[in-house]
Amino acid sequence: MAIEVKVPTILRTYTAGEKAVSGAGGTLGEVLDDLETRHAGIKGRVVDGEDLRRFVNVYVNDEDVRFTGGLGTDVKDGDTVVILPAVAGG
């Protein structure tokens, strides 16, 4: 088992068009570091310094990580990470 990371259309240039890739790590930050080793450049599109980029939302098992510890959010095998651009509603 690994951690499934769903990648939005605009970041698929880093994943050879794949909608989902798998990663490993104990925190979201570690998973992104792991992805970076195979999909160079992807991390910089999601993270700016120590934080997520303003217009990017990341969810672990459907919960927004900004409320669960950000890049330090715990993840474990079998979890799903979703990366999405922020959109409007209303």
Add this chain to the structure above:
Amino acid sequence: MRFDSLLDSVGQTPLVGLPRLSPSPDVRLWAKLEDRNPTGSVKDRAALAMITAAEKDGLLRPGCTILEPTSGNTGISLAMAARLKGYRLVCVMPENTSSERRQLLRMWGVEIVGSPAEGGSNEAVRVAKVLAGEHPDWVMLYQYGNPANALAHEESTGPEILADLPEVTHVVAGLGTTGTLMGVGRFFRAAKPSVRIVAAEPRYGELVYGLRNLDEGFVPELYDESLIDNRFSVGPRDAVRRVRELLDCEGIFAGISTGAILHAALGQAAKAVEAKERADIAFIVCDGGWKYLSTGAYEGTVDDAEERLEGQLWA
């Protein structure tokens, strides 16, 4: 209840218990029926408040043209108020919104400007900002950044919930303009800070996120993340499943976004049961299901419904 006009009847909606969906007598769910507002959605509160504030500030005078980017409900609410108060209304609306919403707006005499489906409401906001620049005499109320939107909920929705349910522990609402959650959150942070404010955000199909660049994402100016405690992304499958459960178990016929909100509310309920804690969870029923019948969310299997909602702005 008697009111001087339809506009005066906005708010004071019922809060009803959900005895069948509540997991136990200690963990209860309560639905705030915002579909009981004059045009059938929670947006009546924000629309009326934004118009009233703009009139007070001298921005809006009889005969003015109002411009607003909206996926539907805000436009419908503004249309009703604009008709009664004598304003012209232009709405910028994404092409992938349900036909009922368009028909209703046209019936109220609204001029609709379409925006591309790709990018969803982000594109509607962009197109509206361009139009506002071209027509400096038009008044864009701009629900995403208008403090009156959130204030309406701080002054009415929040206090109504607390008055009807003093033991409330959680409030769950949808996140679109963020107005409901910001207003309710600000109210409870002051009035009863122990109340957890939970956001349910619809997760659409890929088309809606089809932006060219991540820097073109959009966070409403009203949004202040310190006013909420958890935020969940809910896809169409869970939203459809829950909206059907709400009808099957409790007889409430709600719009699809309410299914997403109920999903998050049930998640909080399950956590409370697991932690053996008492919980009284109020959630917002944003509107009824009528405007979404043509989306196909209400018939056939959940798989069929999920497929039909792909690419649609269902919330």
